[in-house]
Amino acid sequence: MIDSILMFLAEHTAVAALLKLLLLVLGFVMPLASLSTWAERRQSAMMQDRLGPNRANIGPVKLWGILHFVADAIKMMFKEDVVPSKVDRFLFALAPVMAIAPVLITFAVIPFGPDLCVGQVMSVVTDPATCKATIPLQVARMDVGMLFYFALASLAVYGTTLAGWASYNKWSLLGGLRASSQMMSYEVCMGLSLMGAFLVYGSLEPNAIVTAQGSNILHWGIFTQPLAFVLFFTAAIAETKRAPFDLPEGEPELIGYFVEYSGMRFGIFFLAEFIETIFLSAVVATVFLGGWQVPGLDSSGFGSLHLPHLVVVLLQVVAWSLKILMLCWLQLLIRWTLPRFRPDQLMRLGWKQLLPLSLINIIITAAVVLWRSGGK
């Protein structure tokens, strides 16, 4: 039964892609983003000796206040949607969509598990290449992979810039300008810092990068490209516009590019920010933390301990999820620890420090790769 369904999916890739996208976005990303709105507040409360939101409940079900995200969503939905009188209504409405759509689409290139060998799910698979039919646990496997990600991620800047522009508010305009300059500057650094990893793993395709990292933890990006990891992580946090890079929002200064937004429109910006956080974690996990790889777990199992294929795949999907959760948590810690940069300091950091370092990283990596391949 399962086999026949899987077989059907392996043959009809379009249906499979749709299903995977739904599974990934509705089953993982959106719940995680919603949860992280709660987690952020609970985490910050823990750090600040507070209780944080802990009271939302459905009857006796309280779950440490996790249900707050439900309450929040309901509140956002039912809040009055205030549209100031002089805004550009079309752009004003377009901006939140522009903010959230790219980050959701980019999840298509993230592999959340290895290829599933159809027909051998319950048996031990030693070499995935021998599978007759496979379902890649990745929505879209494209050779341009990471380039696709960069291309789409840079679209997200339109959301913030449009929001700032269309709101007819000087403060939001300033926020929008800050956002665009910041995101464009740091995209350069993001791209360049990943170049090293591309050189090492020889591919732009995320699944290939993951596969190339293998189950040996020492071959993971964080060890082969430690500087790039730091650079990329920093630049990517700046890309998500979260503290210490939350200048476009900068609530005591500018209030942010979404100052005129209310209700669910604001909620979408809010959600987009959290989805970006998750996506950033996914990219970092893919490139630097071995993606879905579990240390020591090959496709046949842990060394001599053989495991059925389905168990291996599930373990790897769980590992991928845990890595993302861990990285999200790490971002929360950073967010609630560090103060905010000033715009000129931010620019100096981006152009004068991160960019040269990533260039150096590429040169060194290239040299090492060249040297190890024997100059060919």
Add this chain to the structure above:
Amino acid sequence: MAETPPSPMKSSIAAALRETQSPSPPPVAPPAAASAAPAGSAPSSAPPPSDIVTIKLDGRDVQAKKGANLLEVCLSNGVDVSYFCYHPGLSSPAVCRQCLVEVVGQPKLVPACFTPIADKMEVNTATPRVLGIRRQMLEFTLVNHPVDCPICDKAGECTLQKQYQDWDHVGSRSSIPKVHKPKMQDLGPHIVLDAERCILCTRCIRVCDEVAGEKQLTMAWRGDREQLTVAPGHQLDNPYSLNTVDVCPVGALTSKDFRFTMRAWELFSTSSVCPGCATGCNVEVHHAQGEIWRLVPRENLQVNKYWMCDEGRFTYKNVRHKRLTSARIGGGRGQPAQITSIDKAVAFAAERLDRLASGGGTIGLVFSAQTTNEALFALSQVAQKLSTRGATIRTYVTGTAARPERADKILRSADTNPNAAGAKLFAGTGAGDASALLSDLKAGKLKGLWMAGGDLPLTEQALFDAAPLVDGLELFICQAVHDSPLLRRAQVQLPAAAWAEVDGSFTNNKNLVQRLRKAVTPQGDARSHLELIGQIAKKANLAQSEKWQVSARQAFLQMVASVSSSLPAGADPAQSVAAGFASADWGREYLPVQLRFANSRG
């Protein structure tokens, strides 16, 4: 109601402040007028030099008239001495022993209020011995005083509280129970006695004896059981009985009208003049929360000294009750009038008035003796303009009816109008009286009638009967404070502000022009007569920007200039009404004084 003794520690700031706040200088009392004041009440008339003696008061030389009251000399020289029974308007029996001072050479302390001064007398008022005795006397007084301050009407303006805080302020040493005496004794129509609180100063007895001339109060029993009482079969019902409440240094005598209505320290005081009769007693209007709560007499040695009659104290009730609060216009002739805005009513009146005047009609103008000089002056100005426009003007002086039975030789006058002299002056020599008005109405001589004040000297029934007479008028404008049957037949009914709601002046029966000050805001839409006349004149193009249309003060200045232009400044008011205007003064403006910070009135 003695004047507060000046505090020994008074800086220039305090003096300046006191000057701005003190209501004591009478509004119309230029120094030159003093010589014309009733005989014997001129405080500043200089005695011949031979009468001046020099005494040593607390080590400094002080000059005063020989035989003057030592306590008065002390107070006027800024030496604070405590006292209860002394009152400047009464005789001094020296019963309270609170003003004991040391006279060098005398073995015992002497009561200052009972000691005439002699040349080279040496007086010490602040030696430890004097202060000790003063404290002991207070302690003695307080031994049987009930712990009543929170429920006592006098609290806050109590002399006993003040003297204790100034001179004693030491805790109680007594542990014996207090002597109890009757509380809530009904002494008369206006007064309630709390015998426990009484400190036996006998001021009230002397007020009845010396001011009202009726011996109705006396002391009974002796020692710590001594208490005030009315003579058997008598009541404290003389027409000046409420002065006993004012002079009472504690809360023993309280006014039935005022008690338990307001706390004294929450009241604000504005000085004004009683509108009850032609005497024009100077009063303090005590008001709070936009309402008047009581009237108390204000010292003016030329007019009322320290006193006023009971009837005058209740004139404030007229400000509260039966008021006309909104303008009404109607068809006249008994048809019901419609409530409207003042502006619409004024415009209506002006248009009709203009038409009537241009048509050469006869217009009657009524100068009410209840209205301020300024408004009457304005009406006289309007009369001139109307006649130049072609109207024939007839003037009448009206007011409330005289009541000969209330007249006495003390303060009460038969004329119950406060401004009869002013009304007669401004209405002109050919003015008729109320009966002339009625007969003219009956004869149909008038086409229009404009009343600045709705009172007529008629009983209610007579007024009701006479009211249809106005139905024949083409135009009847009535500015009135109170509702009346006559008013209800007017085509334009304008609500006027009562006496306590306006700035202005009244001329009393001694031709003194005395200042009224606005104490409370007018009820409803009411505006002062002056303002209403000014607006009608403006709308009817009779006067556009005359000085009298600007403000009451401007009207006053113009009025004084115009009335007394031929008289020297400071002319003797006894000569003529106009001479009274020559010596009139608007006085300075000040905000109402909160009694809380005006020191104890005591």
Add this chain to the structure above:
Amino acid sequence: MSTTTQSKTGSKKLALGMPTPEEITAGGIPGISARPKLPPDLMAKLNNEELEEVEDIELPTEPMTINMGPSHPATHGTVRIILTIDGETVRDSDVQVGYLHRCFEKEAEAATYTQVFPYTDRLNYVSPLLNNVGFALAVEKLLGIVDRLPERASYIRVIVGEISRITDHLTCLGASAMEVGGFTPFLWMIKVREWLWELLEELTGARLTHSYVRIGGVAQDLPEHFIEKLRAVLEKSVEVLGECESLLVKNRIFRDRMDGVGTISAEDAIAWGWTGPCLRSTGVPYDVRKDHPYLVYDRFEFDVPVGSVGDNYDRVAVRLEEIRQSMRILDQACKQIPAGPVLLDEPRICMPPKNAVYNTIESMIGHFKLIVDGIKVPPGEVYSYTEGGNGELGFYIVSDGSGRPYRCHVRAPSFIHTQALSKLILGAGIADIIPTFGLINMIGGECDR
């Protein structure tokens, strides 16, 4: 004359563990006055040279006028700054105060001296007790009873005053941290403030508007075990303070945001009339407690910390050190406080005991007169000044001999500091306005009165 904090060797670690009393008294952030001079490029930036250079090569722009406040999340205390900005650079600014004007001075003229205390609570509402003390001392100076104050009352005033100073500085520092995005240290500091406020609540019955001081003393004696509780709270507080410091003073981003921003020279600061921590940040060791001791401040050993450059970081550092110095004073005051009455025994100034009021006419009258007429203060004028949370808090009172002030003026340090804000933020970025404004610590209630 005051002594400045001697430079520590810089080797002393921040007190992260449980501190000893010696550490409380001797504590201090390492090298506050031994701070290295700012690097030349940073100093150059203060003069806006870098930004000017950039301007030349960019496209011509027009300045934009923008309202910061009165309704703006950072303008705690409601102030309006009309900014003329060129990009993010402030070219001109117009600081408008007055949005929190409550007629304090006029209201005081209508209230008895005792009734003014609740109004003073609302001046600098972060350290109300310091205002209470300042006003009480002014009236007492006019009454001539300053020398007769009960010793215990003076000590209690010092204790509550220093607690208030700590809460004031904590609020200022925490808010400044929050304004540059450091939300966590803010809440830690607020946590400490809460501990202190709980103590004050136990003492005065109110967390914020205490109205605890009376003319001639204080309202009531310290509750049982107050001193012990205070010591315990201080020990905890030092620990939290160290943690906050580790998140702020040692944080590169925070230092970058604070160093060299909002610099003012000592001469300028004096010319503007600055006092308090803001003046001390420029290196002028003026502290009313030291230079013109009042109450019993001459009996305590404490140092007056000063900064070197007069920038925002100096203002942070001075306040941090002042918290420790206040703890030092508290420690000594707790040791020295004598037993005795807490209110002057003077029936014409202080209330009689309640029992006597209810049972004897004498005390009833005394009580009544004090409540209704107020305390009769001899005519005259007085200027009395104390070290408030923000600087020299002066009360100028004119008395006409009645029970209420004829005129009461407050020399509010916030108002005087806010004057210079325009100058401080000229040439800075929008992002610098907020921390500069925060560290001047403009308290609306005090500034606008």
